[in-house]
Amino acid sequence: MKISARNQLRGKVKKVNTGSVNSEVIVELAPGIEITSIITKASAEDMDIKPGNEVYAVIKASNVILGVDH
Amino acid sequence: MKISARNQLRGKVKKVNTGSVNSEVIVELAPGIEITSIITKASAEDMDIKPGNEVYAVIKASNVILGVDH
Amino acid sequence: MKISARNQLRGKVKKVNTGSVNSEVIVELAPGIEITSIITKASAEDMDIKPGNEVYAVIKASNVILGVDH
Amino acid sequence: MKISARNQLRGKVKKVNTGSVNSEVIVELAPGIEITSIITKASAEDMDIKPGNEVYAVIKASNVILGVDH
Amino acid sequence: MKISARNQLRGKVKKVNTGSVNSEVIVELAPGIEITSIITKASAEDMDIKPGNEVYAVIKASNVILGVDH
Amino acid sequence: MKISARNQLRGKVKKVNTGSVNSEVIVELAPGIEITSIITKASAEDMDIKPGNEVYAVIKASNVILGVDH
Numbered sequence: 001m002k003i004s005a006r007n008q009l010r011g012k013v014k015k016v017n018t019g020s021v022n023s024e025v026i027v028e029l030a031p032g033i034e035i036t037s038i039i040t041k042a043s044a045e046d047m048d049i050k051p052g053n054e055v056y057a058v059i060k061a062s063n064v065i066l067g068v069d070h
Numbered sequence: 071m072k073i074s075a076r077n078q079l080r081g082k083v084k085k086v087n088t089g090s091v092n093s094e095v096i097v098e099l100a101p102g103i104e105i106t107s108i109i110t111k112a113s114a115e116d117m118d119i120k121p122g123n124e125v126y127a128v129i130k131a132s133n134v135i136l137g138v139d140h
Numbered sequence: 141m142k143i144s145a146r147n148q149l150r151g152k153v154k155k156v157n158t159g160s161v162n163s164e165v166i167v168e169l170a171p172g173i174e175i176t177s178i179i180t181k182a183s184a185e186d187m188d189i190k191p192g193n194e195v196y197a198v199i200k201a202s203n204v205i206l207g208v209d210h
Numbered sequence: 211m212k213i214s215a216r217n218q219l220r221g222k223v224k225k226v227n228t229g230s231v232n233s234e235v236i237v238e239l240a241p242g243i244e245i246t247s248i249i250t251k252a253s254a255e256d257m258d259i260k261p262g263n264e265v266y267a268v269i270k271a272s273n274v275i276l277g278v279d280h
Numbered sequence: 281m282k283i284s285a286r287n288q289l290r291g292k293v294k295k296v297n298t299g300s301v302n303s304e305v306i307v308e309l310a311p312g313i314e315i316t317s318i319i320t321k322a323s324a325e326d327m328d329i330k331p332g333n334e335v336y337a338v339i340k341a342s343n344v345i346l347g348v349d350h
Numbered sequence: 351m352k353i354s355a356r357n358q359l360r361g362k363v364k365k366v367n368t369g370s371v372n373s374e375v376i377v378e379l380a381p382g383i384e385i386t387s388i389i390t391k392a393s394a395e396d397m398d399i400k401p402g403n404e405v406y407a408v409i410k411a412s413n414v415i416l417g418v419d420h
Contacts, residue, residue: 001141001148003198004183004276006106008137008141019371021229021248024390025136030100036076037134038371038390040201040234040248043144047138056137058143061180062272062412063133064107065345066095066354067078067126068117071351071358073408074346074393078351089161091299091318094180108161108180110304110318110411113354128353131390132202132342135275136144146246148277159301164320165276170240176216177274178301178320187278196277202342203273204247205415206235206284207218207266208257211281211288213338214323214416218281231369231388250341250374250388253284268283271320272412286386288417305416310380316356317414327418336417343413344387346375347358347406348397 007059011035013051016044025049027057077129081105083121086114095119097127147199151175153191156184165189167197217269221245223261226254235259237267287339291315293331296324305329307337357409361385363401366394375399377407 011027014034023044025037035057039049049055081097084104093114095107105127109119119125151167154174163184165177175197179189189195221237224244233254235247245267249259259265291307294314303324305317315337319329329335361377364384373394375387385407389399399405 001143001196001277001279002187003141003143004179004187005135006180006183009103009105017371019229019369021227021232021234022371024131024371024392027136029103033079033099033103035079035129035134036131036390037136037144038131038202039136039144040146040246042234043136043146047136047142047144049136054139056141058135058137059105059129059133060273060275061094061106061108062178063129063410064105065075065128065410066097066107066109066113066117066119067128067351069124069351071347071349071353071406072397073351073353074387074389074397076390076393087161089159089299091297091302091304092161094161094182106180108412109354110316110356112304113356117352117354126351130343130345132388133200135200137141139141145275149243149245157301159299162301164271164301164322167276169243173219173239173243175219175269175274176271176320177276178271179276183276187276189276194279198275198277199245199269199273201234201246201248203269203340204245205215205268205340206237206247206249206253206257206259207268207281208263209281211283211336211417211419212327213281213283214319214327216320216323229369231367231372231374247284248342249284250286250386252374253286257282257284266281270413270415272318285415289383289385304411307416309383313359313379313383315359315409315414316411317416318411319416323416327416329416333418338415338417339385339409339413341374341386341388343409344385345355345408346377346387346389346393346397346399347408348403
């Protein structure tokens with residue numbers, strides 16, 4: 001499936017923390033650039049999300065806030 | 071301000087497309103890794119968002135979807 | 141790409157309203173069940189979103205609010 | 211209350227999975243069309259969300275991503 | 281309709297800026313406490329959103345980021 | 351960091367409920383005006399979120415839904 005989210009960043013799963021309903025997944029996009037995702041535990045299992053696997057971090061542009069120093 | 075969003079990725083503004091209410095801002099995190107943000111035009115002006123400026127792309131972990139090939 | 145969003149509802153594009161930065165897309169999931177999406181105009185063009193085309197409405201479970209009468 | 215979210219889809223609760231802070235609620239919109247919501251456990255209790263009850267799945271249009279095959 | 285969003289803050293519309301697809305609505309919750317909402321222009325018209333009208337700002341708890349000074 | 355989210359409301363932490371992956375944080379903006387946030391437990395710990403501390407509730411304008419009575 002091709003999707004409308006502007007942001008589809010390729011990376012590798014670094015760590016998975018599993019809760020009762022949700023899982024926290026840390027993805028490395030490049031050395032030193034990591035992104036964290038919270039998805040349902042059910043989705044993480046369906047997609048076989050585990051350390052080392054290649055994934056895409058998909059983010060809708062309207063969910064990206066910008067910050068500046070100062 | 072220090073904020074709770076897990077994801078605060080440093081980058082440089084590459085392009086800004088301004089609409090009537092919103093602006094689309096393209097940020098380069100690293101060579102070949104870009105992230106697009108839609109923020110209000112008023113915010114973009116307040117923060118002086120323009121090409122070349124350093125910014126952070128801030129994303130709540132619950133807004134990051136994961137995708138896998140196949 | 142297979143994605144982690146729990147909700148991937150198949151439908152048909154019914155109408156597209158194009159703005160300066162965003163487009164509003166109305167998708168019919170079944171007779172009488174419609175869902176509206178706002179995506180960037182750039183995404184709508186990349187994906188050739190137009191009336192009659194088959195699409196999926198993809199929604200992260202954490203973005204679905206529940207309501208009850210009363 | 212009448213709300214601004216474009217998407218207010220009527221359905222019936224099919225299943226509830228309760229975690230420590232959040233609950234996952236599966237709603238059937240029509241035969242074969244289901245939508246999953248993650249809400250706080252406190253909200254699920256306040257609203258008496260349980261299988262068989264009628265609910266609305268409420269989604270802001272800016273939170274609906276579109277996907278296409280290929 | 282009673283809804284699951286934890287946050288339903290009563291206020292008064294202070295200003296509306298109308299774009300081509302979206303409208304920006306500024307709501308005063310209390311003297312000096314304002315909240316800004318972006319909704320579709322179609323929703324703003326359906327709900328007769330205009331200065332002086334009483335509204336609720338409805339926000340899902342998972343969409344609230346926390347910040348601290350330093 | 352100065353951020354693009356239009357809504358940055360100052361308040362005081364009233365209560366924290368800690369789950370396995372997420373924490374629910376209740377913030378008092380003014381007497382009788384509370385806002386609830388769900389953030390990752392890791393963020394809550396990093397930021398030392400506990401009752402009595404001053405925080406900002408940060409919300410992107412596109413995540414604020416409006417409601418009206420009737």
